[in-house]
Amino acid sequence: MKMYELDQRIAEQLTEVSLNSSIQVRCGNSNAFMVTASTMIPLMQMFEMGGVYICATRGAVEIIEAFEAIGVDVSNIQFVDLVSSGILGGTEVPYNNITFVDSPIMLESVLLRTLYILRISNNERNFVLIDSVNALAIYNEERMLAEYLHTFINTFRQREVLSVILNIPDQVPPTVLSNLDLYCTDLIDRGQVVIH
């Protein structure tokens, strides 16, 4: 089993957010999974939340396996995979908590699919996590992405679903980044990675 040292300060910070918060999580290339896990694990285990994980960076299977590798069960999390439909055979997966959207450009479909999952969810408290703004920015025009994040955050804020938006700041278009600063209520900043 691969060992990860989780960032406990993220868990502490999460105790201060409410369900209708929207958290911008900034990370770097090298610490992305550690930061994601440090955010997800307290939400699942400390706060007993269910959630929807929107995978735009990597396929859902890879993410589930990464969590399994550190001994974390994510079977209570639903994954919306925007990557694997672009790969022939990518949607034949051994997990039943993954649904697929054809492409990261189908932003409205992603929102509706997430809303659908939340409608059928039995969890009282939920989060939605976008992994990541950078990956969405590959396919989507800046203005549209900024508009989408605005809609997305407000949609879930209204429904008292915690939104977590993962991004690597130096790879996000400046207008999108400044808009995120405006929309999000909280910031977890692990964007600067010190390499010893």
Place this chain on the structure above:
Amino acid sequence: MQPATVYTRDRCITGIHGMDEILRGGIPYGSTVLAAGTCGSGKTTLGMEFLVRGALAGEACAHFTATEPSVKLLENIRQYAFFDMNMIDSGLINVFDMDVLYSWLGLDKASFDLDDVHALIKAIVDIVNTIGVTRLVIDSVTTLCYKIKSEQLIRDFLFTLGKKLATLGCTTILISEITSATENAHWSSFGVEEAIADGIIVMGDVERMGHLLRFLQVVKMRGTSHSRAKHAIELTPLGVMLTPMLKWGAVSDKTNRWGA
């Protein structure tokens, strides 16, 4: 000072996720609404869900199918969690094959004249009246009207049918098939359906980088204010789900108006 009393028409609450919000409470009771859309845009699912939501509220519903046999229609619709075959068995939703109806009426012919049209209207209205139908879907009015050769006769047929159904308190969805060929002018195949209808709901696709996103837009609805924005649709097991389409993504990559 007391606020002025605003008269609000009674509504047929569609029960479709997002739809009643768009219509500020639902379709005005007794309206005839044209649901015009390209192939695969979700017209039949929308129509069927409209009936199912009505049946769940205890309303008697009817579906006249001219595009596909009722057996096939029901097989396709059974995959949706919102649909329950008991609704058919218990008579809350009544599905009629137009071909069977034509046979009953002796209308097995290539084209209809005025008498045939009147006989058809009478048959539909009689069924609605007998069962006490309050929600009706005709799928599709395009297929049905192909047998009516004159534009004037189509106009008469739809106008008379709509008027009689409204008198019976029946809210009707007429499904209409449109293609990109009709993009510039009409939301109907014959150019007359839209003038007769109290409401027009357009359904189609927006093409974005080679992917088709379904959309729905309420263009007209008499008797209520409503959103005229494009809404993205997703056909989920729970039924149709809607969300406003992104403003920067509401136009197809292609220049055509309603998608490919």
